[in-house]
Amino acid sequence: MLSVGVVSRVGSRSEFHAQNADEWTLPEPLARTRREYIAEMTRQPVRLLTTRLSLRQPAQADAEVILQILSNPSVVQHNPSDLVTELEGVEALVRHWLRHWERYGFGNCCVFEEKTGRLVGNCGVRWMTIHSERVLNLMFRFHPSTWGHGYATEAAAAQLHWAQESLPTELVVARIRPMNLASQRVAAKIGLRRDPDFDDQGEDGVDWAFTCRL
Numbered sequence: 644m645l646s647v648g649v650v651s652r653v654g655s656r657s658e659f660h661a662q663n664a665d666e667w668t669l670p671e672p673l674a675r676t677r678r679e680y681i682a683e684m685t686r687q688p689v690r691l692l693t694t695r696l697s698l699r700q701p702a703q704a705d706a707e708v709i710l711q712i713l714s715n716p717s718v719v720q721h722n723p724s725d726l727v728t729e730l731e732g733v734e735a736l737v738r739h740w741l742r743h744w745e746r747y748g749f750g751n752c753c754v755f756e757e758k759t760g761r762l763v764g765n766c767g768v769r770w771m772t773i774h775s776e777r778v779l780n781l782m783f784r785f786h787p788s789t790w791g792h793g794y795a796t797e798a799a800a801a802q803l804h805w806a807q808e809s810l811p812t813e814l815v816v817a818r819i820r821p822m823n824l825a826s827q828r829v830a831a832k833i834g835l836r837r838d839p840d841f842d843d844q845g846e847d848g849v850d851w852a853f854t855c856r857l
């Protein structure tokens with residue numbers, strides 16, 4: 644059995660602009676339910692702690708270590724369009740991630756190994772639209788030196804748990820390339836299943852969708 648190991652959530656969620664709720668064209672009462680959850684969200688950035696990891700909002704100071712991850716050919720083997728080889732590229736990416744954080748109070752996190760304080764990867768949920776449906780896209784990416792220790796599973800489980808608790812009406816979708824078996828295994832271990840209705844065309848070809856709605 645998977646041990647999620649979520650110890651606690653530090654801080655909580657941020658402002659959700661009312662206009663976002665209005666943008667969503669859901670039938671009542673589902674739309675009303677969604678607005679209620681959004682109205683309840685508080686305004687601190689989300690921070691998660693698990694047994695071995697802490698997950699927090701990225702900062703520009705993290706860019707050099709993120710570059711070591713994103714410039715590694717093994718890391719981008721299945722998603723070559725994610726390759727970044729210059730610090731400026733990572734800084735732009737962090738700015739992009741931070742815009743989501745500023746607007747919603749959650750997003751792609753930097754993941755730190757608690758025992759060393761080392762930044763080991765990125766993992767988080769961000770809004771995206773797939774086939775006209777707004778969903779929470781779950782991503783996880785770790786430095787190869789840490790692979791095989793269950794870190795991706797631990798971090799992704801914490802993010803999924805947070806999303807299900809905080810935004811229970813929203814669908815979490817992990818988009819994974821068909822040959823990326825390690826990632827698919829992580830998705831399976833946190834309880835996600837193949838959901839072809841949400842397959843879509845990514846930058847590097849078809850992305851298979853994994854959700855827990857089925």
Ligand SMILES: CC(C)(COP(=O)(O)OP(=O)(O)OC[C@H]1O[C@@H](n2cnc3c(N)ncnc32)[C@H](O)[C@@H]1OP(=O)(O)O)[C@@H](O)C(=O)NCCC(=O)NCCS
Nearest residue numbers: 718782783784785790791792793794795796824825826828
């Ligand atoms: C996918 C990734 C995040 C996994 O990180 P990790 O910390 O090693 O993951 P975990 O240790 O939690 O679990 C990996 C699982 O995949 C399995 N696995 C590893 N390589 C595999 C392969 N080639 N085929 C099948 N399963 C594989 C492991 O055995 C493990 O499963 P187990 O616990 O049942 O033994 C990491 O490889 C990575 O960063 N890859 C590059 C980025 C990426 O592809 N991200 C996914 C896009 S959403």
